[in-house]
Every structure is written in C-alpha cells, then in structure tokens.
Amino acid sequence: MDFSSGEESDISDSEIYEYKEKPYALLKSGKLRVKGPNDSFRCPFCVGKKKQDYKYKDLLQHANGAGKGSSNRRAKKKACHIALAQYLENDLVDEAEQPAQVEVPPHSSENELLCNPWTGIVVNIVKGFDMGRAIFSEEYMMDKFSKYKPKEIVLFCDGEKLNGEAIVKFNNNWVGFTNAMEFEKSFQTDHRSKKDWASEEAHKGSQMFGWLARADDYELAGVIGDYLRKTAELKTTSDVLREGECDKKNRIQILTYELDKRTENLDHLQIEYNEKSMSLDRLLEDYSKLHNEFSEETRRMQQISQENITKVIAEQELLNLELEAKRKQLDSWSRELNRREILTESDREKLDEDRNKSNVRNSSLQLASMEQKRAGENILRLLEKHQREIEAAQTETLRLERELDEKIRLEMEIQELKRKLQVMKHLESEDDDALHSRMKEMQDELEDKEEQRNHMETLNQTLLSKERQSNDELQDARKKLIEGLKENLSGTRTNFRIKKMGELDERVFKQECRERFPRIPPYEADVKALELCSLWQDKMTDPSWYPIKIVKVEGNEKEIVDQDDEMLRNLKEEWGNEIHGAVCKALLEMNEYNPSGRYVVPELWNTKEDRRATLKEVISYIIKNVKTPKHRRG
Template identity: 45%
Template sequence: MPVVGSYALLFVFSICSADFLSMDNNSEEESEVSDSEIDDYEAKFYSQLKAGHLIVKNTDSTYKCPFCSGKKKQGYNYKDLLQHASGIGASNRKAKVKATHRAVAKYLRDDLSETTTPSLQLVVVESHTPKNKDEQFVWPWMGILVNVPTEFKNGRYIGESGNRLKERLSLFNPLKVHSLWNYKGFTGNAVVDFSKDWIGFKDAMAFENHFESAHFGKRDWNDRNNRGTEIYGWVARTEDYNSPGPIGDHLRKNGDLKTVSDLANEESRKTDKLVANLASQIEVKNKHLQELECKYNETTLSLDQMMEQRDQLLNAYNEEIRKMQHLARNHSRRIFEENEKLREELDSKRKELGLRNKQLDSLAAQNDIDKRKFEQEKQKNAVKNSSLQMATMEQQKADENVLRLVEEQKREKEAALKKILQLEKQLDAKQKLELEIEQLKGKLLVMKHMGGEEDSTVKKKMDEMSEQLKEKIEEMEDMEALNQTLVVKERKSNDELQEARKELITGLTEMLTGRSLIGIKRMGELDEKVFQNACKQKFPGDDPDVKSVILCSKWQDELKVSNWHPFRVIIADGKEKEVIKEEDAKLQSLKEELGDEVYKAVTKALMEMNEYNPSGRYVVSELWNYKEDRKATLKEVIQYVLKQWKTHKRKRGAM
C-alpha cells in the first residue's frame, strides 16, 4: 500500500474513533439515570428552579425552557410551555430529559400558575344574586305589570298595547310585553319577557328595583288599599307562578320555576363539559405527538444501527465490541425484568379468574333458587287465573241479564211511541168530527130559518141532516171512549218509562259515571272542590279542607229550605220563566264572603232544583248527556249501554 493511502486510512480511523468515544461518553452519562431514579432527579431540578438557579420566565412576560436552550423558540406563553413540558415528561424520551421537563411542569403549575379574573358575567350575577339562594324565579326571566290603565269602550275594556309598554320599558331591554286579556277585554295586567342569560336577569332585577324605589313594587301593591292609577311592577316568583288567574296561567304556560343556584350549576356543567371536550382534544394531540416522537426515535435507532453496522465493518476496536456486548447484556437484563413483571401480572389475572369462577358458581346456585321461586309463582298465578275465569263467567251472566233488560225496555218504548202516534191520529179525527158536527148544527139552524114546516123538501133535508148529526155524535162518543182508554194506557206507559229510568239510575250507577259521555248527574248537588279552592284563598291560616266541608254542607242545607225562594219571573219568547234574583240578601252575602265561583255554583244548584224538583227542594239523580249538557233520553242510554257491553265482550274475547 502506498504511504499516502496509509495516512488517509489512519485519518478516517481517527475520526471514527472520536465519534465512538463521544457516543461512549453520552451513553455513560445517560446510563447514569435509570427509570427508577427519575423522581429523584425531578426533585433535584425542581429545587434548582425554585431557588432561581435556572430561569424560566423572561423579562417580557414570556417563558422559556431552560433545558432546551439549543432550540430557536424561547418565547412561549404560559400554556404552551406547560404543554411542552408535560408532553416531553410523559413521552418515551431518555430518563434525564423526562426528569428535567417534569420539574419544569411542576414549577409552572405550583409556583408560576396564572390567576384568571372572574368573567364580567359572573360579577354581574353576584351583584344581583338574591340573599336567599333557594328563592325560585320564573325562568326565562319575566316581570309582572299590574294596574295598567284601562278604558271601557264598545262593551270591552281596552288598554295600552304590548309594543307601547315595551317602548316605555326600553331602559330595561325587554324582549316582549304580553298584554293579558279575558272575555271582558284587557285585564290591566301584563307580563314582560327578558333574555334568558344573566344580562336578562340583571335587567329584570333593575326593572324590579326601579318600581320598588318609586314605592310601586309588589309589597306596596299588597299593602295599599288605595292603589291609585300608577303601574306597579315586580319580577315573577313562586307565588306569582302558582297564583290563579291570567297572570298565573301565562307564567305556567311559558316558564318554569328555577333558583339562581340551579342556573349557575347548569352553566357550570356546560362549562365543565366544554373543558372536558377540550381536554380530550389535547389528549389526542398529545398522543399524536407521542407517535411522532416514537417515529423519530425509530428513525434515530435505525441511524444508530447503521452506525453500528459501519463499526462492525471497520472491526478495528475490540474495546468497542466489548462495550456493545455490555449494552446487550443490560438490554437482556431489562427484558428479563419486564418478562418477570408480565409473569406477575399473569398470576394476578389467573387469581382474578379463579375468584370470578367462584362467583359464577354462587350465581348459578342462586339461579336454581330463583327458578324454584318462579315455579311457585307460576302455580299461584294458575290458581288466580282459574278464579278470574270464574269471575269472568259470572260477569258474562250479569251482562246477558243487562242486555235482556235493555231489549225489553227498548220494545216497551217502541210500543209507547206507536200508542202516542195513534193518539195523535185519533185526536185529529176527533177534532174533525167536532168540526163536522158543528157544521151540521149550523146547517140545521139555517134550514129552520129558511123554510117553514109545511115545506116537505126542507123538512126532508132537515131530517137527513138530523140523522147525520146523530151518527156523528155517536161516532164522536165512541172515539172519546177509545181516547180515554188510550190515555189510560199512555199514562201507564209513561209510568213504566219513568220506572225504567229509575231502574237504570239505580242499577247502572257504577257504570254510568261522570267520566263517560252518558252518566248520572245529581241535580242540585254542590261541588265541594269550588268551596275548597275558595277557602284556600280566603282562609289560608285555617285548615281549608275542613272549612270547605263545613261551608259546603251549610249551603246544601240552605238549598233545601222551602220558604227561601230567591227567584223572579220574567217574560222570554212570550213565556214566563223563573230566573235568579241577584239582589237576594243571602246570595249577596255569599258572593262577598266566598267570591264569584262559589256564587255561581250555588245559583246553578238552585236552578237545577227548581227545574227538576221544585216541590221537594232536594237532590235528585237524573240520566245526563254530558257531551251535549242536557237530559239524556232512554234511547241514548240504551245505545250507550249496548256499546259498552259489546266493547267489554270484545276485550274479554281477546283475552
């Protein structure tokens, strides 16, 4: 080999040996820190950061990583540097790199955490939060306006429109103002809608404070007897939501009751959900970064392997081979340690499977016990089914009896209708005979005045007319006798129909309830619920249930008093008709004491008693068509009973 070539080869070998020596030094430094020593090194570097030996925060309020000084970017913001340090600390990097970056992340979290000021929205909410955290408001936020000026025009009350009221309240940013109307017109009340957010709550509280500062709030409305013509206003709460009338109806239809803390918790839950979603996205990004780092490590490893292959080709340094063998032994030792860990995990899994098998055996035994219980329940159900079949047969017999009774009553009614038609025809014939008799009598009188007894022709005609008159009179007497017989039969049929109605009322009381189209209504009976509602409003301090029972019983007894006759007679459509005397002293005192609803219930019961039982003045039962709000005919009742019986029969057949 030439001398120049030898020197060139020695130069290459010297460069390679220098590279290998640098790799050896690095590997020795990195081998000094193992995975078990990461926590100790993390504490060491954290103490250096805390003592100020390592600088993290720049003078321009940015941050830098003291362990990545070779990188160009040293102007992180707080969140980016925290994410950088946390990501490398959880990666597959070398132990020393992971320890240093974990120390930086801990220092950022514990010693340099940024304090964030509360949002403007929360500050606003705290400033307007009520003292009682459990106080319920109507949400979406609503305000109430009462005593709005009204004017009676064209038979109805009118007032300012919702848009006009909204313009007057523009300082509080209302979304809409609803004017409340009823059958009389504008009620003088309105409901103001505010936005659903906390700004809307602030506007609503400002709306209420405005009226309270002017002494036109809710407390002033309740305390004053003379309220004047000014408008009163407040924010809708629980008692307004549950109040009767158009205000309560509107609030219940368009809102719910919620506390401020409930809404704050709901907003907090939404924020937590958003944070969780962002955290999951960050986690996905971190995983992607770890994958990139793994690929980077794989690429680095492949380059290292290529260098090792080059070193093997050179094969010039036996010491390097020894070190590689030493690294291989360390790698094998780590593999053995990992295999030992896997073996321990397999043993623990095997123990868990054994415990699970025991649990499954106990569950199988429990299933056998449950199976025996199921068989016992099945036998009990069989006994119950047999009892139900017997009851069904008895019910079928009762249904057949009802059907037979209904058919008989139907035939009797048809016969009565035929008799009524026959009576009408006979009445027409009777009236026709009476008319003919009167005509004949008139003709006889005319004949007598027209000629004397000597005129044989006139006399003959008079004799003929006398015979005809006699025959007509005899025919009329026979018809009257027949009519009397038919009248007796008709009265008997009417009595039978009334008896049939009474039997239907008595026998079908349970079937014909108020919930069906055809039912039994007790005419003249007071509704206790009306008294109960009135007592809850008028006597909140007493027991409203007991008070309502006492008052209802008292006025039911008053209705039975025969010498109390609060009626007056009017002429309607050419006929006399009795109506309630509104100026009656008892009724007026009742209206002042318990209100309009109770007054209407008592007057309605009086009219029913006067119509259906004027002589007795006590409650009577009547077949009633609830769909058309009138007295039900026997035909309607029979058709309804047949329909119900057929429906029940189909359901029983389906079972």
C-alpha cells in the first residue's frame, strides 16, 4: 500500500509533529511497507522516484534530510519522512548495518595521551658517514625508515655536539598510527627504546634510539618539546575516534543536505523541462496548424490565380476576335465609302428625303408627347375628383355618425314612448278622456319616430355602398398605377419606388456575409447571403410560425414582434443585430399588409420620407416628369 500526502489539504508547519503520528501508526501496523527483497529498503512516501531501493543507512539519511528539508518542501511531506526516520530508529534498528569498529593498534592504551598528529622521536644520531652518505641528513633518515612510510623528518642539531636528534612525522590517520607503532616496536625489539635510552646501564654507543612521542615528551624542555608544543596536541585514541565519528556525522549531514538540495533542484529542472516541453509541443502544433492554413490558402490563391489567368486569356482571345471583326468591318466601310463617293449626288437626294421623314417623325412625337401630357392632366383631374369624393365620403361619414347618434336617441325615445304606452294601457279602465287623448298623441309621435328611423337607415345603407364603391375604385386605380410603374421606376433615381412589403432586404445579408467571411471571394459571400435570405423568406411564409404578439401602448392595442421567440433569438445570437432587425421589419410589414396570405405585396413607397406614397404624390411626379422630346436636326 502506498501513502500519498496529497490526498488532503496541506498542514501548517506547527502541526508537523502532531500529524506524524498517523503515518507512524501505518508504518508500525505494516500497512505501509518499508522492507523490500534482498534486504533492501524503500521509501513509501516517494512513489514514482527513479531510486526505489536503499540500504538502511541511506534510507535513514534520506528520511532525516527530507524531514528537515527546505522551506519549499510541503509540511505534510516533512511529517511523513519524520515518521519514517522514527520508525527506522525505533522499530528497525536491528536491521541496521553494524559499523566497522576501528581497532586501536596494540601496545597502546585508549586513555594514553599521545602527540597528534602521530610523531616519533629519534635520538643519538651520529654525525658521520655510512657508505659515503651523511647519516645526519633527511635523505638518509627517510631512506632508513622508509618501511614505516614517514611523512616528514625534521632534524635538530647542536653544532658543539657530535650527535643530533630528529622528529619523524607520520600520516594523521589509523594507518599512520599503525606505522608509528611499528616504528616504536622496531626500536623496542632492538632494546633501543625510550626506556633503554633513559637507563644508566645501557650502552649507548653510536646506535639510534627511538619511540613514539607522548605526554612527557610534550612537556619536555628543549627544542623537541618546543617543536611538539607548536605542531601537535595531546589526545588519546578514544578522543581521536570520537572526533572521527563527529566529523563523519557532520560530513554525512552536509552531504545529505546537499543531496536534498540537488534533488529539489533536479525536481525544479524536471518541472521546467516539462513546462518547456509542453510549450514546445503547443508551438509545434500551432506552427503545424499555421503551416496547413498557409498551404491551403496558397493552394486556393494559386487556383484563383490560375482561373483568373485562364479568364484573362479567354477574354484576350475574345477581344482579338472582336478586333479582327472590327478591322474587317472598317475595311468593308472603307470600300463602301469609296463606292459612295462615286454616288454623291444620289446620296444627297436620299439625305434630303431622310431629313423630310425625320421632320415628319418629330412632329408625330411632339403630338404624342402633348397627348401624353393631356392624359397625365386627365389622370390628375381624375385623382382630384377621387380626392373630392373621398372628402365628401368623409363628410358624409361624419354626418352618418351624427345621424347614428340621432338614431340611437330616437330608439331610446321610441322605447320610452312604448313603455309609457304600456303604463297607460294599464290605466285605461278608469275612462279618463285626457288619458286617451294623451295616449293617441304618444302613439302618433311613436309612428313618426319609427318612420324617421327607417328613413335614416335607408340613407345610411346608401352612403355606405357609395363609400365602398369609391374605396374599391381607388384601390383598383392604385393597383393599375403600380403595374404601370414597375418598369418605369426601376433603375431611376426618384423619391418613389415599388416596394414589396414583407420582402427581406438582400443588401443587409450580403453586407453581413462579406464582413463575416473576408477570406472568401465576394461573389461566394453573396451566394451564402442569398441562400440565407431565401431560407428566412421561406420561413416567413410558413403559416405555422407566427412570432407576433399584441401589447397595450398608452391604452391602445399594438402588434409587435415577439423577441422571446426561439427562432428569432437563435438568429440574433448566430448572425447579429442587423439581420435580426431586417427579419423583424419584414415580419411587421407582412403582418400589416397580408397577414392571412403570408406573401409579399407590392406597394407605392415614398423613399425620401420612408412611408406609403399617396396617389396624388405619384401622379404629380408622373405629370412633372413628362417632357416633350427635342427635334432632331436634319
């Protein structure tokens, strides 16, 4: 089972030693395994690391180092490694490798004070020669004691004496200590030790005496004691062992700290490498996408260029053919001109005849123009007549409204008279002459009122019939005018045109498609616009779709487009406000002019004021623009 410290949110540094009990309990219960095969160990909190197998001491160093760690390491991670170090020291201490014990070489007590670095003393060195070499020299002495691997030899000499002394220095480690002890033992074997040197019975002669420097030598007066006090200090072998262990622990801690720092740096480098690798992948992907788009655009441009070249070549060939035809025609005209120069007289007669015909034709055109102008004036008079009839009809309508009010008043009076007559009939039994007389008067008045009401109804029906007839005549005249002006108003710059009410404006769709698809040719964008316009024109003619609702504005009911309609909302989100506004405008026009048929209706439109044009405006425009054609000069 692996344990991940990232399963929960991280803890604060102050909670580290409280939290370590949880992973420590998991380690003791065996739910988190530390021991691996072949006496190897693993860290259950560093899953996924490359190094999985440790020795006991290496894993302990790793746990201690990660437990201390840097400030960048997560607090929960530190707590887990502190628990691992505690588990290794308390529960798996028997698994630790026993460190090799440094054996103190023989002939030395652990509590005996020795000069450190290890130093030997040689006395009674004769100032003579041995086989031609000076005995009292560093070269000779180094050669003599070479088997003990001395590091340095220092000679001391008094010019008045025939004998000298020497200090022999050994390496400051246990190998050097062994060599120093062997050096002393060699002198002891030959009875030339310090004890023998101090004995009065010993025959000193010319032989050298030597021993390992100790506390009494350190305190000795003279050059040797002075030298030892300057270059060495007194230590027991136990002190040297303890110092070695302390140095070793310090070095281990320093190396562990450096290892953790390098590991963290490696993790940071790995993260940076992953980020740069991902960034490079994205850049390569973007580059590939841009390269594909560039290749596609290049291919399309080459195709368009090829098409344009083909078109230009075809047009050039056509122009060449036309040029050749023109050249042939010019040649033909030239020959014809040469031929006509011969027939000048006959041509002049023919020209005079053509001029006469032209004058006759111009006269006819002038008469026709005058006739057209008179027809326009007749139309205007007819329009004025219709206008007067409309005004008369409106006046009559007002009168009818007043008569309707009068009729309602008469009805009320008739009802009142009938009610009174009913009451009087109940009182008829009293034989009151005055009552009979009053009833007769009221009966006569009632008959007059009913006759007056019948007359008003007949007059009202007649006027309504005339009003409908005038209205029908005006609508027929408007339809005829629209049919006659369809071709005359198209393509001319006027304030009037034939507008199809309920038809979508294609220009709005083309403009939107050209802005939305700038990379495609304009004619392709126009094709897309026409397809979209045709699609929504068909939807508007569908009777099942009626996005119109009625609202009250200042107390009056008004029909508006339902902006909550799903199709219109989707259109606005996908194609924007311009196309949405064009569809809403066409819907209102269709609902106003043809709500039942749901198809476009032609209407005369005043483009300057953006409203429905009156018949008077259009006919006045027609009469104003009727011009007499100029005479052609012969």
